[in-house]
Amino acid sequence: MPSYIVNTQQxxxxxxxxxxxxxxxxxxxxxxxQLSLGVHDTCHGAVARAKQTYWQSNGCFYCCPACHTS
Incomplete structure (x- = not known):
C-alpha cells in the first residue's frame, strides 16, 4: 500500500x-x-485523513489525480 503526506503549507x-x-x-x-498521513489503499483514504487536520485538503494533480478536485 502507498504512503501519503500532506503539505502543511497551504x-x-x-x-x-x-x-x-x-x-x-x-x-x-x-x-x-510534510506531514505523514500513513499508508492507505487509495488516495481517497489519505485525503480523508488529511481533512482531519486541514479541512481544505485535495489530491495533487500529478501524483493523486483521482483525488484532485480543485
Missing amino acids: QANGDHEVHNATTGCPYMPNIAN
Missing part, C-alpha cells in the same frame, strides 16, 4: 495538497513542510 487557494510519497512526485513539498 496553496494560494487555501488547499493543502496530498502527495503519494511511495511513487514520489516532482511537486512534493520540502521535508519540513
Whole structure:
C-alpha cells in the first residue's frame, strides 16, 4: 500500500495538497513542510485523513489525480 503526506503549507487557494510519497512526485513539498498521513489503499483514504487536520485538503494533480478536485 502507498504512503501519503500532506503539505502543511497551504496553496494560494487555501488547499493543502496530498502527495503519494511511495511513487514520489516532482511537486512534493520540502521535508519540513510534510506531514505523514500513513499508508492507505487509495488516495481517497489519505485525503480523508488529511481533512482531519486541514479541512481544505485535495489530491495533487500529478501524483493523486483521482483525488484532485480543485
